[in-house]
Amino acid sequence: MRATEKKLVLLSVALAACAVVFLALLWADRKPPETAKNGYYFTNYPSAEALQAVSVENDESSIILVQSNGTYKALSDSPVPGDEREIAQFFQRICYLPLLRMVEGAQASDGQYGLTKPQATVLIQDAAQGGTMFLLGNTVPGGEGFYACLAGDDRVFIMASSYAELFLEHTDHFLDLSLFPSLEGDGLADLMEIEIGRDGASAYRLRQAGSIGGTAYFSLEEPWHLLLGAEPVKNALLTPLRQLEGFRVLEGTPGADYGLTEESDFFRLGFRDGTSATVLVGPREGDAIPVMAEGSATALLVPAASLSFMDAEAEEIMGRVLLRLNVNDIKTLTLGPHTYEIKNSAGELRVIRDGSPWDAAVFLNTLFPALNHISIGGPCEDSAGPELLRLHISSSVAEESISLVFRRLDGRRCAVEINGQTAVWCDLAAVSALLDAAD
Numbered sequence: 001m002r003a004t005e006k007k008l009v010l011l012s013v014a015l016a017a018c019a020v021v022f023l024a025l026l027w028a029d030r031k032p033p034e035t036a037k038n039g040y041y042f043t044n045y046p047s048a049e050a051l052q053a054v055s056v057e058n059d060e061s062s063i064i065l066v067q068s069n070g071t072y073k074a075l076s077d078s079p080v081p082g083d084e085r086e087i088a089q090f091f092q093r094i095c096y097l098p099l100l101r102m103v104e105g106a107q108a109s110d111g112q113y114g115l116t117k118p119q120a121t122v123l124i125q126d127a128a129q130g131g132t133m134f135l136l137g138n139t140v141p142g143g144e145g146f147y148a149c150l151a152g153d154d155r156v157f158i159m160a161s162s163y164a165e166l167f168l169e170h171t172d173h174f175l176d177l178s179l180f181p182s183l184e185g186d187g188l189a190d191l192m193e194i195e196i197g198r199d200g201a202s203a204y205r206l207r208q209a210g211s212i213g214g215t216a217y218f219s220l221e222e223p224w225h226l227l228l229g230a231e232p233v234k235n236a237l238l239t240p241l242r243q244l245e246g247f248r249v250l251e252g253t254p255g256a257d258y259g260l261t262e263e264s265d266f267f268r269l270g271f272r273d274g275t276s277a278t279v280l281v282g283p284r285e286g287d288a289i290p291v292m293a294e295g296s297a298t299a300l301l302v303p304a305a306s307l308s309f310m311d312a313e314a315e316e317i318m319g320r321v322l323l324r325l326n327v328n329d330i331k332t333l334t335l336g337p338h339t340y341e342i343k344n345s346a347g348e349l350r351v352i353r354d355g356s357p358w359d360a361a362v363f364l365n366t367l368f369p370a371l372n373h374i375s376i377g378g379p380c381e382d383s384a385g386p387e388l389l390r391l392h393i394s395s396s397v398a399e400e401s402i403s404l405v406f407r408r409l410d411g412r413r414c415a416v417e418i419n420g421q422t423a424v425w426c427d428l429a430a431v432s433a434l435l436d437a438a439d
Contacts, residue, residue: 040099040157042132042150043124048091052127056167058120058136063171067091074174078249079298083176090174093166094124099157100145106156108149113156114138115149120167136164170248177246177300179293180269180277184242188216193270194237196310200263204314206233210397217329217397223314224418227329227393227400232319240309241269246300250290254299258282258290265310266294281310315376315424322374322404322416322426325395327364334392335367336438370433377413380425384408384415389435406431 045051054065064075065087072091074082108115114137125131136159137147146164148157183191195205205222218233220226254260265281282290282299289307292299309317318324327349333340340363341352351358384407393402405417412428 040102042097042099042134042148042159043094044097045095045126048088048095050126051091051095051124053123053125054091054094055123056120056171057122058168058171061171063174065090065174076171076175078172078175080175080177080249082174086174090166093163097159097163099148099159101158103147103156103158106147108135108137108154108156110156112138113147113149115147115156119146120164121151122167136167172246172248175249177249179245179279179291179300179302181271182242183238188238188242190272191216191269192272193268193276194218194241195268195270196312197266197268198310199265204317206237206317209395209400217400219400220314220318224421224423226318226418227395227397227402228318228324230326232317232321232324236312236317236319237309240306244302244306246291246302248288248301250299250301252299254290254292254297258292258299260290260292260299267310281307284310313379315378318376320376321372322376322424323371323393323402325372325393327368329395329397330393331396332392332394333367333371335434336389336391338438340367366433367437370431370437374426374430376416377425377427380409380415380422382409382415382425384417384422388414389431389438391434391438 048067049070051067053067056063056065062076065082066073066075067087072082072084072087074087076082103113106113111117115135118135118137120136121133122136123131123133133151135149135151137149139146140158143161145158145160146168148159148164149155181187181190189211192208193205196203202222204220206218206228207221209217209219209227211217215230216233216238217230218228220228250258252258259282260280265284266278267281268276268278270276278294280292280294284304284307287304288301289304290299291302291307327342328344330342332342338354340358343350343352349360349364351360351363387405387407389406391404395401403417403419406426407415407417407422408428409415409425413425414428414431415422416424416426418424
């Protein structure tokens with residue numbers, strides 16, 4: 001998509017500059033200044049504030065970026081606004097555009113350099129109404145960089161790939177392609193709910209149970225209620241959600257063209273202030289998947305790998321381990337007839353069993369590891385037999401509690417009731433240490 005005359009006029013209006021300046025730059029014979037070491041460069045500005053506008057037009061896309069008093073904007077055909085941070089970083093990068101060397105005897109009018117049909121045309125205008133317009137052509141054999149020339153100048157230069165690629169990639173990356181408020185830094189503390197849905201119906205839902213030392217703890221609310229350790233949720237959901245954003249704006253009508261409807265798969269994030277963000281997810285086929293934030297009229301493409309969490313079941317979000325708690329997450333543990341109280345004072349762990357002091361080292365080396373090594377075999381759909389073991393954990397995290405009942409199944413399997421609901425099964429050997437401790 002090439003830059004249109006409408007865009008150039010829009011840029012002129014935005015900058016209160018006349019179009020004649022742009023046309024003059026098109027034909028001006030602007031020679032790159034020479035450094036003391038006989039080097040060359042296309043731009044050499046002291047800071048980004050010296051730049052007023054940049055027009056980038058390449059084989060795939062085009063965009064106009066403007067800066068005024070430290071505010072950065074994008075002017076394009078897309079309804080998506082510019083990403084100020086991305087644009088600001090780009091302006092910083094292009095203040096100085098050095099060239100590796102001049103190609104002796106080469107002429108830009110010679111088609112072999114790709115400058116008669118350039119891959120990219122770049123116009124940089126500064127606040128003094130001056131500027132530079134240059135073209136990027138073919139890749140230099142051997143990967144040294146790309147051929148480049150100034151508009152109206154027949155000399156051919158080589159620009160390093162690290163600079164040239166700034167202008168050759170799709171310009172959608174200058175747009176704000178985020179789908180929901182950022183979860184970086186303090187943003188995670190405001191994330192209170194995560195719901196994953198398939199075919200328009202909820203598959204599982206998590207709620208933030210509390211935050212300790214900057215670590216957010218989540219409880220599985222559906223299909224069963226269970227406090228989860230921080231690490232499984234971080235690995236399975238929080239990390240991919242932090243990194244999730246689009247890389248391309250899709251054209252057309254999202255619902256009709258990309259299968260983004262009320263019956264689509266979706267995920268919903270609920271925040272502390274009562275707001276929520278629902279993202280519809282299209283068919284997960286190929287390397288890129290269409291998505292759309294509910295209420296938006298624009299669909300985006302995201303990498304398929306970034307949405308792998310959409311296919312995970314609840315037990316996978318748990319890390320396929322029934323419990324994965326820090327010892328300090330436990331206030332009391334009732335195991336069979338015994339009740340253990342866990343206290344931590346001045347960094348010293350104390351364990352009290354049935355009202356009497358208990359060896360903390362024994363607890364840490366035997367009972368506690370047994371709690372955290374109960375692997376989940378999968379969902380339980382069989383009828384459970386007699387009760388083998390019952391345990392209850394009162395957590396120090398937001399007064400959450402966990403009740404588990406283990407019942408015998410066929411062979412070497414146990415059904416696990418989670419807070420009164422038969423949910424998953426595990427191997428009998430996984431709870432043998434707990435059975436011994438309950439005697």
